[in-house]
Amino acid sequence: MQQQEKHSKAMVLGLQHLLAMYSGSILVPMMIGKALGYNSEQLTYLVSTDIFMCGIATFLQLQLNKYFGVGLPVVLGVAFQSVAPLSIIGQSHGSGAMFGALIVSGIFVVLISGVFSKLARFFPAIVTGSVITTIGLSLIPVAILNMGGNTSDPTPQSLALSLITVLIILLVNIFAKGFIKSISILIGLIVGTVLATMIGVVSFAPVGAAPLLHVPTAFYFGAPTFEVTSILMMCIIAMVSMVESTGVYLALSDITNDPIDETRLRNGYRAEGIAVLLGGIFNTFPYTGFSQNVGLVKMSGIKTRLPIYYAAGFLVLLGLLPKFGALAQIIPDPVIGGAMIVLFGFVALQGMQMLAKVDFANNEHNFLIAAVSIAVGVGFNNSNLFNSFPTELKMFFSNGIVMASILAVVLNAILNRKKK
Template identity: 60%
Template sequence: MLKKVNTARESKAAMLGLQHLLAMYSGAILVPLLIGGALHFNSSQMTYLVSIDIFMCGLATLLQLLKNRMFGIGLPVVLGCAVQAVAPLQMIGQHFTIGTMYGAIIVAGIFVFAIAGVFAKIRRLFPPLVTGTVITVIGLTLIPIAFLNLGGGDVTAKNFGSPVNLGVGALTIVVILACNIWGRGFIRQIAVLIGLLAGSLAAGLAGMVSVRPVLEASWFHFPQPFYFGMPHFELSSSLTMVMIALVSMVESTGVFFALGDLLNRPVSTADLKKGYRAEALAVMLGGIFNTFPYTTYSQNVGLVQLSGIKTRRPVFYAAGFLMLLGLLPKVGALATMIPVPVIGGAMVVMFGMVAMQGVRMLGQVDFRNNKNILIAAVSIGLGLGVTVQPAIFQALPKTAQLMLSNGIVMASVTAVILNLLLKPEEETVTAAPTASEIEQPVSHN
C-alpha cells in the first residue's frame, strides 16, 4: 500500500516537473535559435546548439537545487538562457569570433562567482517596497512577450494575429482558468499542462502542428567542451557580458525574494551568495560547452503560485527531463511541436501571476506615506516606459542602450536609488484612530 502511495506521489511530481519544463521550454530554445540564426549556423551546428543548451538548462537548474555549503539556493527555481544576452552575443559573434563570444561568457561567470559574497550583502537595499516593485515590473514587462507569442511570434508574418492563432491561444487560457475554477487537487495543480495539451490538440486539428522537427532530429548527442573552438578573450566583449551578468543578478535577486515570500521562507545573505555562485557556475559551464549564460526564470514563479506546489521535488524532475531531452534530441524535439500561440496563451496567465505576486508584496508597504507612492510610481513608470519605447536611447552608446533599455534593470536601479535618497522608513504616518478606539469608554478615576 505504501509503495502505491509513493508511486502515485512520484508520478504527480513528475507531471508537475513536466509542466515546469513546458513553461520555460520556448524561452530556452529561443535564445539558441536567435543566436545560431544570426551567426548563420548550419543544420548540424544548430541541432547541437539547441539540444546541448537544453541539457545545460537542466544542469544549471540542478546546481541551484542541490543546496550545499558552497552553492545552490535550494528554492524551486528553474534556470534557462538569459534572453537579455541575445543582442550582445549576436554583436560579439558577428564583430569578432564565436570563440570571443564564449570567452566573454566564461569571464562573466568568473566575475559573478568572485563578487557573489559582496553582492549578497546589499540585500538591505531590497525591502518589500523595492522587491515588490521589481517583481511587478518583471511580470508586466513579460506580458508583451506573451502577446507576441499569442499572435504567432513574428509580427512580420502574414498570419500574425490570425483568428486561428488567437483562437488556440484563447482556448489555452480558458482551459487553464476552467481547471483552476472547477478542478480539484491535482487537476488544478497541472492546469497549465492541461491547457498546453488542449491548445496543442486544437492547433493540430487546425493543421498548425508539424512532426518535421522530430523526424529531422538525431537520436543521441553528448556535450563536448569547446565544440565550436577554443575561447578567445577580448576586453570590450568581456566587459559587455559582465554588465549583462549584473543585469541577470538583479533579476535573480527579485525572483529569489519573490519565491521566499511565496514559500514564507526568509532569504538570507548566505542564501543569496550561494544562489549567485550556482548561477556563476552555470554561466562558466555554458562558456565551456559552447552554449549560453544561464539565469533564474521568473515565469516559473507564477507556475509555483498557480499550482500551489512549493517543494523542490517537481523541479528536480524538470531538471532531469531537461538533461534527458538534451541528450536525446529526437525526444526533445517533441516539445517544439507545441505551437507558439498556445505557449503564448499559457504565458499570459503565468506572467500575470508574476505581476500579481509583486502586487501582493507591495501590500506590505504603507502607501499612506507619499514617499513610498512616489518610489513605486516612478520606478514602475520608467521600467514600463523603456520596455515600450527602447528606441528612446538609440543616440547613446551600445553599452548604455543595453543597460537602460532593460525595463527590469531600470526599475530595479530606480527603486533602489530612490529608496536610499528618500528614506521613506524615516517618515512615519500617524494612523487615524479606529472605531473601537473612538468608542472606548473614558476612565473616571
C-alpha cells in the first residue's frame, strides 16, 4: 500500500512538472515552424515530435551510470536560445542545413563534454548573466510581432487578445501561489484561446486533420545538409545551453543535497549532446535543463527522480498522440504573443538576477563586459549593418545571441584573466 501511495504521489508530481514546462516546449517549435512557413501537417509533426523528444531527453538525463546522465531530478526542454539562430539558418539555407547543424552540434557536445566540465571558470555569472539577458531582450521583438497577429497592420481585436492574455498571466502571478503560479503562462494561453474561440477566431481544423497516432520519423523534413557557418553557430549555441544547464545542475545538487563532481557534469553534458543529436535526426530542436522545474522540485520537497520519470513518460505518451500537438496550432498568434512577452521578460530578468550577483563595485571591467556584450547582442540582432556581407557572414554577425556569447567569453577571459 505504501509503495502504491508513493507512486500515486509521484505520478501527480510528474504531471505538475509536465504542465510547468509544457508551454515552453510547444512555443519554441511553433515559433521556428511559423518563421519557416511550415504547413499545418508539418507543424503538428514538429510539435508532437518535440514533446516526444523532451521525454526521451529527460530519460537520458535521469540516468546515473558511468557513461551519461547527471542523475538529478532535471527536466529537459527546448532551448529558447535556439529560436533565432535556427530560424535564420532555416530561412537562409533550408531545413536540411538547420537539422544538419544540430546533428553536428550534438556530436560536438558529446566530444567536448569532458573538457567543458573543467572550464566552468570561463563561464562565471558575468558571462552567463550577460548572455541570458541578451537572449530575453533579443526575443521580445518576436513577441511584439505575434501580439499584432504577425501582420503589418494589427487589428484592435489582436491587440485586445494579446493584452488580455498578459493580464491573465499577471493576475495569476500576483494572486496565485505555488504550483498554480508556476504554470501562469500555460493558464494565460488556455484562457486567451478560450476567449478567442468565443469571438470566433479559432480554427480547430488542425486538430481534426491530425492522425490519432504517429511515430517520430528520421529525417522527416529531408536529408540533412552540412553548412559550415550554420554548424559553427549551433556549436556556439550548444555551449551557451551547456552553461545554462550547469546552473540547473548545480541548483538541483544544492536542493537535493546530492553533490556532483566533474564526472557527473561530464555525463550530464553527454546526455544533453545525445539528445541534441537525436533532435537533429528526428527533426526537432536542442534541449537543455529547464530552470522553471527546479522551482517545483524545491516547492514539493520531493528530492527523488521518480516524479521526473513519470513526467518523461507522460511527455513520450503525449508526443505519440498528434492531436495533442495539433492543439498548439489553434492558439491565435496574439495570444502566443501575449504569453511570449511575459515569458521572454522572465528570461531577461533571470539574466539580470545573475548579473546582480556580480561584483561591479570592485571590478569595473565587469561593467565593460556586460555593457558591450548586451549592447552588441541586442543591437546587432537582425540588424541591417551587415547586408553588404556574404550571406554566411551576415547570418553569423546579425545573430545577437551568438555575438553576445562570443564577446562575453572573450572579454571576460582577457579583462578578468588575473581574477580567480
